Each structure stands twice: as structure tokens, then as C-alpha cells.
Amino acid sequence: MKWQQPLGHTAGDQFLKTLSKRISQVLHNEELLHTGGDEFVIIIPELSTNNHSCVLELTRKILTSLQQPVAVNGYEFIVTGSIGISIYPNDTADANDLVKFAESAMFQAKKNGRNNYQWHNKRFTLQNFKYIQYESALRKAIKQQHLSTYLQPQTDLKSGRIIGAETLLRIHQGTLADISPAEYIPVAEESGLVVDIGEWVFRAVCQQVSSWHQQHRIPDEFHAIAVNISPIEFNRPDFIEKISQTLLETGAPAQFIELELTESALQFPSDELYDKLTTLKELGLSVAIDDFGTGYSSLSRLKNLPIDVLKIDRSFIHDIHITGSNNQAIVEAVINMAKALNIKTLAEGIENEAQVKQLQLLNCQYGQGYWFGKPVPVEQFASSTLLETSLTAQFNS
Numbered sequence: 444m445k446w447q448q449p450l451g452h453t454a455g456d457q458f459l460k461t462l463s464k465r466i467s468q469v470l471h472n473e474e475l476l477h478t479g480g481d482e483f484v485i486i487i488p489e490l491s492t493n494n495h496s497c498v499l500e501l502t503r504k505i506l507t508s509l510q511q512p513v514a515v516n517g518y519e520f521i522v523t524g525s526i527g528i529s530i531y532p533n534d535t536a537d538a539n540d541l542v543k544f545a546e547s548a549m550f551q552a553k554k555n556g557r558n559n560y561q562w563h564n565k566r567f568t569l570q571n572f573k574y575i576q577y578e579s580a581l582r583k584a585i586k587q588q589h590l591s592t593y594l595q596p597q598t599d600l601k602s603g604r605i606i607g608a609e610t611l612l613r614i615h616q617g618t619l620a621d622i623s624p625a626e627y628i629p630v631a632e633e634s635g636l637v638v639d640i641g642e643w644v645f646r647a648v649c650q651q652v653s654s655w656h657q658q659h660r661i662p663d664e665f666h667a668i669a670v671n672i673s674p675i676e677f678n679r680p681d682f683i684e685k686i687s688q689t690l691l692e693t694g695a696p697a698q699f700i701e702l703e704l705t706e707s708a709l710q711f712p713s714d715e716l717y718d719k720l721t722t723l724k725e726l727g728l729s730v731a732i733d734d735f736g737t738g739y740s741s742l743s744r745l746k747n748l749p750i751d752v753l754k755i756d757r758s759f760i761h762d763i764h765i766t767g768s769n770n771q772a773i774v775e776a777v778i779n780m781a782k783a784l785n786i787k788t789l790a791e792g793i794e795n796e797a798q799v800k801q802l803q804l805l806n807c808q809y810g811q812g813y814w815f816g817k818p819v820p821v822e823q824f825a826s827s828t829l830l831e832t833s834l835t836a837q838f839n840s
């Protein structure tokens with residue numbers, strides 16, 4: 444079950460109470476436990492080892508009991524239930540493992556589209572264990588403030604100057620230390636934790652940019668520090684409010700901050716999406732589309748949206764320097780179309796000089812990749828000659 448509405452904890456409690464009452468009504472001698480968050484455990488005692496039809500019957504009754512919307516504070520919420528089942532002693536004789544197996548099966552049920560159930564199955568246990576392990580490690584990292592941000596330079600391909608940087612999340616202690624966010628951001632998205640993480644990252648960037656601005660270390664021609672925004676955050680009704688509140692609280696100059704959205708967040712152009720992006724622009728922020736080319740959007744579908752930068756995914760860049768590669772033609776077309784739409788282009792994942800040369804020939808404006816610099820801790824980025832010389836030189840000139 445999911446509780447992601449910004450109505451506060453009391454409303455959340457009321458929501459959970461309604462659900463547990465509904466589940467209790469279909470139980471007889473089974474025990475119902477609330478194990479935290481939106482998860483419940485039901486213990487069915489004295490189950491016959493061979494006949495499990497009563498488990499299925501109960502599962503169906505529970506899912507049916509959740510079908511009616513739940514009313515809280517005048518709002519109606521649609522609930523989806525995902526049930527995982529493990530059997531003692533068939534699956535395991537260990538009580539802890541029994542719960543873990545049921546949890547793992549529950550994750551599988553969620554993945555299969557929710558509103559369904561799944562028996563424990565060894566095949567996906569390992570995979571789901573990783574999910575559960577990541578989720579608890581993420582909670583811990585957030586609680587114990589083990590999050591930090593790295594910056595990777597973005598370079599103007601004509602002048603060779605650094606014009607910006609992308610903020611990349613890092614966890615500096617625990618199970619997820621030194622693991623790429625690409626591994627755990629999907630877990631953060633599925634669990635809703637990405638909202639807390641995103642707020643933390645955005646505030647950290649605002650504070651940093653605000654402090655650099657106060658120290659007059661940002662020249663006008665500097666483009667921006669970019670922040671990755673998950674579609675889960677972007678699609679929340681309070682997204683704009685949270686962003687503008689953080690800008691206000693930190694006094695960060697919005698013109699030096701860019702939001703990187705993925706194609707999936709922009710998949711269905713609508714008036715609402717247009718208004719949302721326009722409001723972000725009115726706040727002074729710029730907007731980039733990340734990993735362009737990996738999703739389903741096309742430039743023609745995006746043409747009416749107020750977008751500043753198109754980040755061409757590195758899968759199109761890796762062989763760009765090889766004459767006759769399909770990607771060369773694709774990237775050239777993307778750059779030309781973006782230019783016609785007044786959108787700047789940035790090539791991701793540049794790893795060698797030949798790629799730089801080819802992208803210069805194709806008139807791509809910006810580049811990012813290991814060739815120019817790997818992501819480094821913010822302090823290192825700020826103090827490295829890289830930024831100091833480039834920024835101060837530009838600022839003093």
C-alpha cells in the first residue's frame with residue numbers, strides 16, 4: 444500500500460487505521476501485525492502442510508477489502524495491495540526467514556503490477572533481498588546524514604571553459620558507499636525515499652550556489668549547477684512549492700541552477716506540464732532533459748516545452764568519432780533540430796579527444812565526461828584550479 448500524499452502524519456495514521464480495520468474484518472483466528480510504514484504481516488496458525496487453498500481465499504478477501512477508496516480529510520485515496528506468501532515449514536522453519544521470504548514475495552507482487560499476490564519463490568528471492576537491503580540502507584543513510592554531493596564539470600566545447608557542473612549523489616558510509624546511484628535510485632523511487640533525497644540534494648545545491656554567489660565567485664556567463672530530479676518528485680503536487688520555498692530560504696540565485704528531468708517525466712505533453720515548466724522558468728531556473736534518446740520522447744513532441752538544454756545520452760556518444768557510425772548521423776540530426784528550436788545541446792560521457800573533435804564539428808555546445816573530469820566532492824571542485832582559475836579568470840576579466 445502506498446501513502447505518498449502530503450497531508451501529514453495524522454492523516455497517514457488515519458489512513459492506516461482504516462486499512463487495518465478493513466483487513467481485520469476478513470480475519471478469523473489469524474493475527475494481524477503492523478510492521479511499519481505501509482506494511483502488515485498476517486500469521487495464519489495451524490495451516491495444513493498440503494492444502495493451502497485457505498491462504499488464497501484469505502488473500503483474495505483482503506485484496507477485495509482494499510478495493511473501496513479510503514476517505515481521509517475529505518480526500519479519497521485509491522489503495523493497491525500487494526501480498527507475499529511464505530509457508531512454514533515448506534519454505535523455511537526459521538521465523539525470521541519466513542517473514543523475509545514473504546516480504547521478498549510481496550516486492551515481486553508489487554513489481555508484477557500491484558493488487559495481486561505472489562508465493563515465495565527462490566528464483567527472485569536474491570534479487571528482492573537486494574531491494575530490501577538497499578531500501579533499509581537508504582533509510583539509514585538519510586537518517587544518519589551519510590549523503591553527500593559530487594560535482595562533475597560541464598565544458599563549453601568551443602572555448603574549453605567550464606560553464607557548469609552536474610550534481611551527483613554519493614553515500615559516503617554503509618552498504619551503499621561507493622555504489623553508483625544508478626543502482627539504488629530505482630529503489631529510492633519505488634519506496635518514495637527519493638522525495639527526501641531529492642529535497643536534501645536540492646537544498647545542498649542551493650546553499651552551495653548561494654554561498655558562491657555571496658563570495659562573487661560566479662561569473663555571469665556561467666551556465667548553471669545542474670540537479671537530477673526524479674519523475675516521482677517532479678510529479679508531486681507540491682513540487683513547485685517545495686522548490687520555490689527552498690530557493691527563498693537559501694537565497695540561492697535561481698539563474699545558476701538547472702533541473703535535469705528525464706524524458707519519462709515529460710512523456711505526455713499537456714497543459715499542466717507546460718504550466719509547471721513555465722513556472723520553473725519564471726522562478727529563474729533552467730531545465731535540461733537528461734539521457735536524451737533513451738526514452739520515447741521525440742524532439743517534435745518536446746518542441747512546445749520551455750527547455751534550455753538537451754543532454755544527449757552517452758550511448759550515442761561512445762562511437763561518435765568512428766566514421767560512418769549510425770550514432771554520428773543521429774547526433775547530428777538531434778543537434779540541428781535542437782538548434783532550430785533554440786535548445787542548447789550537451790554531449791554526455793565524453794571519454795576521448797576524438798569524440799570532442801567530432802562533437803565540435805557537429806556544433807554541439809557543451810560536453811561532460813571523464814575526458815574533462817570525473818565527479819569530485821563539492822569542496823574539491825570548488826577549490827581545484829579547475830574551477831578557481833576558470834571562474835576567477837572569467838570573473839576578473
Ligand code: C2E
Pocket residue numbers: 595610611612623624625628637641644671672673703733734757791792793794811812813814818
Ligand atoms: P546521469 O544523471 O545521467 O549522470 C551521469 C552519470 O554518468 C554519472 O553516474 C556520472 O558519473 C557518469 N559519467 C560521467 N561521465 C562519464 C563518462 O565519461 N563515462 C562513463 N562511463 N560514465 C560517465 P553516477 O554518478 O553513477 O549517477 C548515475 C545516475 O544516477 C545519474 O545519471 C542519475 O540518473 C542518477 N542520480 C545521480 N544523482 C542523483 C540525484 O541526486 N537524484 C536523482 N534523482 N538521481 C540521481
Ligand code: MG
Pocket residue numbers: 609671703733
Ligand atoms: Mg543527470
Ligand code: MG
Pocket residue numbers: 733734754756791
Ligand atoms: Mg545523464
